[in-house]
Amino acid sequence: MSIADSATTSGAPARRGRPGYDREGLLAVAVQLFNEQGYDATSVADLAKRLGLTKSALYHHFSSKEELLAVALEAALGGLEAVLDEPGAREGAASDRLRHVLTGATDVLVAQLPAVTLLLRVRGNSAVEQAALERRRVFDHRVTGLVAEAQAEGSVRDDVDAAVAARLLFGMINSVVEWYRPGGSVDGDRLGADIVRIALDGLRTA
Amino acid sequence: MSIADSATTSGAPARRGRPGYDREGLLAVAVQLFNEQGYDATSVADLAKRLGLTKSALYHHFSSKEELLAVALEAALGGLEAVLDEPGAREGAASDRLRHVLTGATDVLVAQLPAVTLLLRVRGNSAVEQAALERRRVFDHRVTGLVAEAQAEGSVRDDVDAAVAARLLFGMINSVVEWYRPGGSVDGDRLGADIVRIALDGLRTA
Known part of the structure; x- marks a missing residue:
């Protein structure tokens, strides 16, 4: 901008x-x-x-402070929702689609850092905020569905509840707004791949 | 309480x-x-x-509003710091110590949910808050050191930067304050084990 x-x-x-x-x-x-x-x-x-x-x-x-909020939240939510509608999130094995969504959502967060930061702080104090929270719930629900599909196809472990896994994965992704700063020592372009490494393959080598 | x-x-x-x-x-x-x-x-x-x-x-x-803040932040920080000083965090293979810290920190968060929630929202607007932020930095630094030790012993992958890994792991843990509610559908006693499963073993089965 x-x-x-x-x-x-x-x-x-x-x-x-x-x-x-x-x-x-x-x-x-x-x-x-x-x-x-x-x-x-x-x-x-x-x-x-x-x-x-x-x-x-x-x-x-x-026209108002609320219009500024609405436009900013649309940038964040629209970006995240678009990832779920990309071919990589809709076609192929569920574990590959999950990988695509984790990487894509992280990239949106890095590209739209201020707008996503604002989105994550919304607490529902107005109609605009309530609508944003509802879109976040739908997004989370779609990610949970993707984890459940990957469990059903046998490519993702099923000893962690799909909704808990989805929340923990996005907990990891969303935490980026707390500590990542563009131009700092951490390469934003690598974060999506790092998150996928931890989330899907795990940190342990043996 | x-x-x-x-x-x-x-x-x-x-x-x-x-x-x-x-x-x-x-x-x-x-x-x-x-x-x-x-x-x-x-x-x-x-x-x-x-x-x-x-x-x-x-x-x-x-004596003051700030004393209330200080006592609450001490409960959260003291609990988290105590985990790093437990034998399980100080003795044995670094990957086992890391597992102990991830589980123990999650248990502290579930047990002290309101105080940890307050801690995570501190922005440094007073001396008490600045001191809490400094203790969080020291804690994060010790966790980063543990990840680096596990990488050095070969038990944790070294293609993710240790500091980034530590932040992402605690991003996952800290996210629990956003969505976990005692008495709800998610079992708080299982969360530490779930986080360890994702963080160390990864979600993928194949």
Whole structure:
């Protein structure tokens, strides 16, 4: 996500007619602020201040704080749901499809880190948040179904409950938002493969 | 943690001389409220209201909101650190010690669910929180060291970075606070074994 006019990032008010952010750049700053201080605790005035915009300039791009939340959550959820609809998640052995979903979901998380971080902190305090939680439940249910299919085909152990396994796998994936930082010492492109190594093959060699 | 006088849980003010909670029961209610609405957003007045106590009755047990936080974080961190000091974490093959730590940490999390939940939400906004984050870092560092030892002895695969593996393993363990509820359909006593199965042996059968 790019910021159209980097001169406004200093926090100086943009008083000329044309706002310094495009819609995408504005959204990126909003999501960052929501993640820093919490969505509920962030006012439109806080957001305008961080952006160096007037509230009316902000409303030129988004009708409400909730619209910003909805667009950000759509980016995260839409990305994750798209993985489940890819051919690699729909065709072939269930264990291969599970591998595809684990890798793909990790890649979405790394690519959409701020939006997924926001999604994982949603607690259901509004209709937009409730809808996001419901989509997360449907996603989890589909992953559980995939684990159960892999157990039924005999390629995944069945001494761990499929729903528990799905939650633990996504616990591992979702934890990435807590400690991964782009440009740091950990290579984000490798994380999906690392998670698959642990989840499917296990750490132990002998 | 028990509540000494269940009559006060209705929220009715306790106006008689003797407060309705012992120290432990009061702490349990405080931790629950912190987890519900956030530590920073919870005032001593909120807490007194939830407990049905006057603020002065509350201060009879705890000197400040921060003392409540400190005691709760000590229960969580002390429990986790104790696992690393058990004989099973200090003697024998590194892969067996790692198994002991994963199981023991999961058991602490299940037993101390509210306190560990609070610990995992700490963001470092005070000296107490900073100290807790530092102890978490030391804990993570010791787990990373154990993974590296197991890699050096050849019992754990070395194509995943030890620090990344430690973070992913504890991502799986810590996720339990997000979805495990005592008395629900998932058996908390089995979770440690399930996590070890996935982490060390992997889900795949073939």
